[in-house]
Amino acid sequence: MAQTINSACNAGYSFLPIEGEKNMAVTCVRSSALDGWQRFMSSQGYRTESMKPFQNFAQADAEAERRIPLRGFVDFSECVVRDTKDVAIPWLVGRNYSLQSLGPVGDAVCASTSVGSALRRFVEYFALLQDCTDIRIDSQERTTSLSYRILDPNIWPRHQDAMFSFGILAQILCQGSTDGWDQVEFHFEASASMMTGDIQRVVDAPCSFEADTNMFRFPTRFLDRAIEPCDRAAPINELNRQIADKNRSSALVERLAQVVYRDLDQLGIDQERVAREVGMSSRTMRRHLATEGHSFQQVLDECRMRQAVFEFRTKPDLSIAQIALRLGYSEHSTFTRAFRRWSGVSPQACRKQMAQ
DSSP states (O other): OOOOHHHHHSOOSBSOOOTTOOSOOBOEEEGGGGTTHHHHHHHTTOOGGGOHHHHHTTTGGGSTTOEEEHHHHHHHHHHHHHHHOOTTHHHHHHHTOOGGGGTHHHHHHHTOSBHHHHHHHHHHTGGGTBSSEEEEEEEOSSEEEEEEEEOOTTOOOOOHHHHHHHHHHHHHHTTTOSTTGGGOEEEOSSOHHHHOSOHHHHHTSOEEOSOSSEEEEEEGGGGGOBOOOOSSOOOHHHHHHHHHHHHHHSOHHHHHHHHHHHHTTTSOOOHHHHHHHTTSOHHHHHHHHHHTTOOHHHHHHHHHHHHHHHHHHHOTTSOHHHHHHHTTOSOHHHHHHHHHHHHSSOHHHHHHHHHO
16 A cells, blocks of 8 residues: 555545545535525625635535535635634524524424424434534533534545534524523634644634544533424435435445544444444454455555544644554554554655645
8 A cells, every 4th residue: 555655645535545446436515505605795895706716616506406516515615714804603603593594404403392302403414415424412411512623534624514504503502592692612623733823712712723533512401492493394204214325325445434434533443342333243244344355454444544644734843753652552663553553654754745
């Protein structure tokens, strides 16, 4: 799997380009994610017809079921903020986004009778809207956290899509009531300088930066707040069928990579547990991978190396030894040898070139 330093440090956006896999899926998002951007910005006096980000996606939002590259959408949101110098736009687009644009997922959310059920449905079926993204809700006795993180390490910067997604989640949260917003707090994986602008003022809540994931936290009691449901039934059976179909149609290496990327710096990567996550025994998983010409170790190594390049790019203050530990290597030297085999250069040389 040796690559040049340029390909290793400037990888494209196919999710897991393992040697021998010729047609890896590009990570995508439903094109209806674009809905509301032009309308909101036009209402603020922007001439979107002359703006390059909108020209690039001029036809995409005409087809609600069309899927567009996730990297393209993320770049779009970054370009909008960079061109307008208005960091509030993604957040406000999300806050004013029509949930009906989410299709059946939006119908399920809108048919909910409480904030908690609406948020859980959004999280549970988010995979039908956007690929390769870890979005979860974690409720404790006193506080609940909603976290959102794109797993594809080739997509960076990726700050404004998080603001957009949090805007939608905040819209759902506030359907019950806006009381208690002063008890909400935000955490972002980007640095404050990368986010640009006064994010704390935009979201009107305390913010911290350089976290492992994007997250906002609020009192758990907010989940019990009642909301007025729409007059359409929630298409739960259809959504469950779509989730099952999506899992069956996804390449096994893609599904495994998503689990590995999600847990790489948080949990030990245990082959048995990862196999259970994708709905099979480890023996069956190994057999399927072998049929496709892969092994679990190959998938794990590829994910580790691409995540390493991501860490070099986004965490310049971490030492090589610290990054090796985050990736599951007990020895710094073992990581260095593995990275050199994969890329043809040392981790230090790769990081140096990226810094230059």
